[in-house]
Amino acid sequence: MNRAEKAALQLRAVDVLRMLKETRTYEELAETTGLPAGDLNRYVNGHVLPGTDRAREVVEELGREALAGELDARIRVDDEGYVDNSETVFDQSFLDLVAPVVANGFDFGRPDVVLTAATDGITLAASLASYYGTRCAYAKKSKETAVEEFIEARERLQSGIELTYYLPAGAIDAGESVLVVDDLIRSGETQELLLDIVDAADAEVAGVFALIAAGNDGIERARERTDAPVGSLTTV
Numbered sequence: 628m629n630r631a632e633k634a635a636l637q638l639r640a641v642d643v644l645r646m647l648k649e650t651r652t653y654e655e656l657a658e659t660t661g662l663p664a665g666d667l668n669r670y671v672n673g674h675v676l677p678g679t680d681r682a683r684e685v686v687e688e689l690g691r692e693a694l695a696g697e698l699d700a701r702i703r704v705d706d707e708g709y710v711d712n713s714e715t716v717f718d719q720s721f722l723d724l725v726a727p728v729v730a731n732g733f734d735f736g737r738p739d740v741v742l743t744a745a746t747d748g749i750t751l752a753a754s755l756a757s758y759y760g761t762r763c764a765y766a767k768k769s770k771e772t773a774v775e776e777f778i779e780a781r782e783r784l785q786s787g788i789e790l791t792y793y794l795p796a797g798a799i800d801a802g803e804s805v806l807v808v809d810d811l812i813r814s815g816e817t818q819e820l821l822l823d824i825v826d827a828a829d830a831e832v833a834g835v836f837a838l839i840a841a842g843n844d845g846i847e848r849a850r851e852r853t854d855a856p857v858g859s860l861t862t863v
């Protein structure tokens with residue numbers, strides 16, 4: 628790890644600790660993290676940076692659990708099992724914290740492109756692409772004007788309605804590695820269409836990730852489609 632990567636990891640750990648501190652006392656934060664309250668005070672106030680090992684533990688282990696808890700606290704599920712996740716997908720700063728934890732906590736390789744479906748997946752994909760320093764692309768349910776060539780993926784849903792997603796053809800090149808993400812996965816139909824787009828582009832799947840899995844059907848469906856890692860931060 629070079630100096631810049633080390634510094635980035637240390638700063639991410641401080642961001643995670645600051646988020647946790649918002650709802651905890653230092654004593655409670657010490658209990659959550661197993662780190663001394665005095666050290667935590669110095670990290671949170673920016674006087675000292677955590678060492679690399681501590682920073683990695685905070686980001687990779689504690690961070691994943693903590694962010695999953697924070698995500699659960701932000702989600703509302705209605706009587707029919709539909710999820711209101713606007714408190715999450717509208718909060719780019721929160722998603723910027725999620726991105727390194729997801730990138731380090733799942734075994735996705737660094738992709739060339741992070742692909743999602745408009746609309747609600749876009750902010751998550753943007754955070755992940757920014758973290759990896761790679762491109763972000765989103766497929767839409769309508770054709771973007773002035774674009775001449777599209778990759779299309781079409782599926783007949785259980786309802787009988789046909790759903791088509793369009794991606795400008797230049798968004799993914801053959802042989803590129805693509806991380807497919809979305810805010811939510813339920814039936815897996817949307818992820819399946821995104822995976823069809825990756826296939827049509829002759830690209831490789833780096834992984835499939837959703838912030839929230841509503842049940843397990845979608846995750847299982849994605850696992851049947853790829854040997855790459857598939858996962859979600861939380862399940863409702």
Ligand SMILES: O=P(O)(O)OC[C@H]1O[C@H](OP(=O)(O)OP(=O)(O)O)[C@H](O)[C@@H]1O
Nearest residue numbers: 745746747811812813814815816817845
């Ligand atoms: O696993 P599935 O059953 O396919 O459901 C998941 C999809 O449903 C939601 O999008 P929606 O189609 O509501 O579009 P939106 O992002 O524009 O709200 C969500 O953002 C996912 O893309």
Ligand SMILES: Nc1ncnc2[nH]cnc12
Nearest residue numbers: 708709710711811813841
């Ligand atoms: N918000 C939502 N909650 C659960 N399932 C969904 N499928 C599409 N959107 C959904």
